[in-house]
Amino acid sequence: MDYIAPKHVDVLVLKPATRFMAHVLEAVHLDTGVTTVSNSVLPGKYGSGCNEECNCRDKDVCDRVTGICPHGCPPGFTSGTCKEVCEEGTYGLHCNKTCNCIDDDNCNPIHGACPRGCATGYTGSDCQEQCSPGKYGSGCNEECNCRDKDVCDRVTGICPHGCPPGFTSGTCKEVCPKGTFGDKCHKQCHCIDDSCNPAYGTCAHGCVAGYRGKSCQESCPKGTYGDNCSKTCHCNDDSCNPIYGQCAHGCVAGYQGINCQAFCDEGTYGLHCNKTCNCIDDDNCNPIHGACPRGCATGYRGSDCQELIVEDAPVFVKVVVVIFVGVVANWVAVVVFDFRLAVFLSKFCEEGTYGLHCNKTCNCIDDDNCNPIHGACPRGCATGYTGSDCQELCPKGTFGDKCHKQCHCIDDSCNPAYGTCAHGCVAGYRGKSCQECEYETTDYTIGIMK
Numbered sequence: 541m542d543y544i545a546p547k548h549v550d551v552l553v554l555k556p557a558t559r560f561m562a563h564v565l566e567a568v569h570l571d572t573g574v575t576t577v578s579n580s581v582l583p584g585k586y587g588s589g590c591n592e593e594c595n596c597r598d599k600d601v602c603d604r605v606t607g608i609c610p611h612g613c614p615p616g617f618t619s620g621t622c623k624e625v626c627e628e629g630t631y632g633l634h635c636n637k638t639c640n641c642i643d644d645d646n647c648n649p650i651h652g653a654c655p656r657g658c659a660t661g662y663t664g665s666d667c668q669e670q671c672s673p674g675k676y677g678s679g680c681n682e683e684c685n686c687r688d689k690d691v692c693d694r695v696t697g698i699c700p701h702g703c704p705p706g707f708t709s710g711t712c713k714e715v716c717p718k719g720t721f722g723d724k725c726h727k728q729c730h731c732i733d734d735s736c737n738p739a740y741g742t743c744a745h746g747c748v749a750g751y752r753g754k755s756c757q758e759s760c761p762k763g764t765y766g767d768n769c770s771k772t773c774h775c776n777d778d779s780c781n782p783i784y785g786q787c788a789h790g791c792v793a794g795y796q797g798i799n800c801q802a803f804c805d806e807g808t809y810g811l812h813c814n815k816t817c818n819c820i821d822d823d824n825c826n827p828i829h830g831a832c833p834r835g836c837a838t839g840y841r842g843s844d845c846q847e848l849i850v851e852d853a854p855v856f857v858k859v860v861v862v863i864f865v866g867v868v869a870n871w872v873a874v875v876v877f878d879f880r881l882a883v884f885l886s887k888f889c890e891e892g893t894y895g896l897h898c899n900k901t902c903n904c905i906d907d908d909n910c911n912p913i914h915g916a917c918p919r920g921c922a923t924g925y926t927g928s929d930c931q932e933l934c935p936k937g938t939f940g941d942k943c944h945k946q947c948h949c950i951d952d953s954c955n956p957a958y959g960t961c962a963h964g965c966v967a968g969y970r971g972k973s974c975q976e977c978e979y980e981t982t983d984y985t986i987g988i989m990k
Contacts, residue, residue: 583601584599584601584602586602586606586607587607590604594607595609595613595614595621595622595623596610596611596613596614597613597622597633598611602621606621607620607621607623608621609621612633612634613634614650615631615632615633615650615651616635616648616649617635618635625649629644630649631647631649631650631666632650632652635649637666637668639652639654639667640659640667640668641654641655641656641657641658641667642654642656642658642660643659644659647667651665651666652665652667653665653666653667654667657678658678660676660677660678660696661676661677661680661694661695662680670694671694674691674692675694676692676693676694676695676697677695677697682697685699685704685711685712685713686700686701686712687699687701687712688701688704692712696710696711697710697711699712702724705722705723705738705740706721706737706738706739706740707738716738718734718736719736720738721736721737721738721739721741722740725738729741729743730747730748730756731743731744731745731748731756732745732746732748733745741755742754742755742756743755743756746767746768749765749766749782749783749784750765750766750769750781750783750784751782752769760782762778762780763780764782765780765781765782765784765785765799766784769782771785771801773785773787773800774791774792774794774800775787775788775789775791775792776789776791776792776811777789781799784799785800785801786799786800787800791812792811792828793809793810793827793828793829794809794810794813794827794829795813795827796812796813803827806824807822807825807928808928809825809826809828809844810828810830812920812942814916814920814921814928815830815844815846815916816914816928817830817832818832818836818837818840818844818845818846819834819836819837820832820835820836820837820838821837825845829844830844830845830846831843832845848911889912891909892909892910893912894910894912894914894929895914895915898912902915902930903917903921903922903925903930903931904917904918904920904921904922905919905921905922905923905941906919907922910929910930914928915930915931916929916930917930920942922957923940924940924955924956924957924958925956926942933956934956936954937954938956939954939955939956939957939958939973940957940959945959945973945975947959947961947974948965948974948975949961949962949963949965949974950963950965950966951963958973959973959974960973960974961974
């Protein structure tokens with residue numbers, strides 16, 4: 541209902557209690573002859589002079605005096621007048637949703653969008669959707685890579701039951717380190733190059749020496765070694781190294797060298813190549829059993845021509861034999877035989893000596909007696925000696941049985957028999973014969989891989 545005031549108003553007195561009238565006066569319209577005062581305010585406005593805009597849910601009209609919204613605030617705002625935005629980290633209607641932004645960024649208070657993207661494990665326009673199974677990370681853009689297609693943690697990507705063969709790390713994104721493959725990368729590759737498949741160990745261009753098989757995990761069969769296990773071992777036991785063919789306890793008869801692939805030197809044969817051939821015209825004998833292709837040298841016989849034939853010069857002895865016949869006419873009849881008897885006498889050198897005039901000393905193992913003619917020892921040379929007649933000292937830098945041990949002296953004072961050093965050991969070795977390492981070491985088998 542409108543109030544009709546007199547046209548001429550000299551003084552308008554407002555009582556303090558009538559705050560409402562202040563708003564009424566703002567709505568006074570002067571017309572011809574009459575001033576009209578309205579008791580209503582502009583919709584969507586409130587406060588002093590109606591200068592404040594309502595900010596209500598669904599464009600609702602707020603209280604014209606207080607600005608309070610009867611049905612609450614729109615998304616993103618709070619307080620009675622809905623003028624305050626949601627606290628940091630919250631958004632939406634009643635500010636009851638939590639932001640899920642990367643690095644705890646604050647999201648849009650109205651719709652929750654994150655300025656730099658969602659936190660790991662979340663996706664969607666307001667980053668409220670968790671990653672679907674098999675996805676993880678920021679924006680759920682990462683694929684899980686778990687064992688047996690297991691689902692990984694949507695935030696970290698960590699697989700609860702481990703990685704599939706060929707992968708490692710928490711998220712199973714890293715392939716096995718170079719030279720390893722398989723479950724947990726616990727198996728060692730044996731490829732000739734870097735083509736090892738991290739999951740199965742297959743080698744694109746073949747296995748290293750000593751291995752074979754689809755994944756190069758099978759060692760060479762007994763008695764073989766090398767590339768494709770194509771070489772034959774010549775060890776006197778089963779100690780053949782599958783990679784290099786080295787024999788821990790020596791070669792079979794007829795072979796020598798580090799990997800026992802070389803025949804005995806010409807003129808020698810047998811175990812350790814320590815026997816001398818005795819062939820006609822110095823022919824070379826069979827390196828294994830010593831047989832001579834055209835027969836034995838003069839003075840020798842046997843399957844390996846090692847048996848001596850002694851043909852001594854005869855000693856002639858004059859022999860006179862008188863045979864009594866009888867007495868004839870006071871004569872004594874006798875028959876006299878006068879002849880020379882050839883007696884063959886033979887005498888070898890005394891034990892421990894050999895050669896012309898027996899003036900050379902044998903150097904045989906366990907003081908065995910050597911061949912009286914050429915000095916060869918039946919079971920090998922004494923410690924510290926080598927050669928066909930065991931007269932040569934071990935070569936410089938070696939000592940011991942068959943000269944197989946290496947000296948570690950600071951100079952050339954190594955004893956050929958025992959390895960003792962007159963002036964001390966080289967760095968890294970100690971002991972009476974300088975054979976003890978000062979530091980612990982670990983042996984490795986290379987494939988090509990210690």
